[in-house]
Amino acid sequence: MDILQGKTGQVARQVPPERFDAMVTELSGLGTLEHRQVSTDDVTGEVVDLEARLATARASADRMRALLTETGSVVDLVAVEQALAVREAEVESLEGQLRTLSAQADLGTITVHFLTRAEAAPGGGGADDGETGFLAGLEAAVDGLVGAAKVGATIVGFVLPFSVLAAAGGVVYLVARRRRTSRPADVTPS
Numbered sequence: 001m002d003i004l005q006g007k008t009g010q011v012a013r014q015v016p017p018e019r020f021d022a023m024v025t026e027l028s029g030l031g032t033l034e035h036r037q038v039s040t041d042d043v044t045g046e047v048v049d050l051e052a053r054l055a056t057a058r059a060s061a062d063r064m065r066a067l068l069t070e071t072g073s074v075v076d077l078v079a080v081e082q083a084l085a086v087r088e089a090e091v092e093s094l095e096g097q098l099r100t101l102s103a104q105a106d107l108g109t110i111t112v113h114f115l116t117r118a119e120a121a122p123g124g125g126g127a128d129d130g131e132t133g134f135l136a137g138l139e140a141a142v143d144g145l146v147g148a149a150k151v152g153a154t155i156v157g158f159v160l161p162f163s164v165l166a167a168a169g170g171v172v173y174l175v176a177r178r179r180r181t182s183r184p185a186d187v188t189p190s
Helices: 017-028 044-070 074-106 134-182
Strands: 009-015 108-114
Touching (some): 009 017, 017 108
């Protein structure tokens, strides 16, 4: 049974650490495993840093709240309220970053790339084996045309900036040459 029935795809799932190995084994059983890569990111330092910054921001916001009750003038009150709003926004931002980082640390991400049998086989060109005829030829011609157009666009994209510089230099040269030839010769009286 061909799961994808001629399609390719990618699936990414987040799983808790205790289910990670079992999920990798389960997914490996869906077909022939061609390549496997497992990597980890240690975010402990980032979590500690964010927690320290969050504690400092909370303490600063608490100091601003205390100052708010002691402020006498309207001008001072407005200044303290603005400073408090900045501190509270920083606290919220740091809390959000910490939640995101904790979620990343709590879950592992498994990404699986599925290929059809023709693509997975060595030398498979993407078309199903045995696919011939007019439509297969037309598809191959269109793929070739698209590839040639991409190559042509790449070449034009590479050459275009140099062409603009060369054209600008040519215009400067022609203007300078024209001015030099159109000046009347200095006539010295004899």
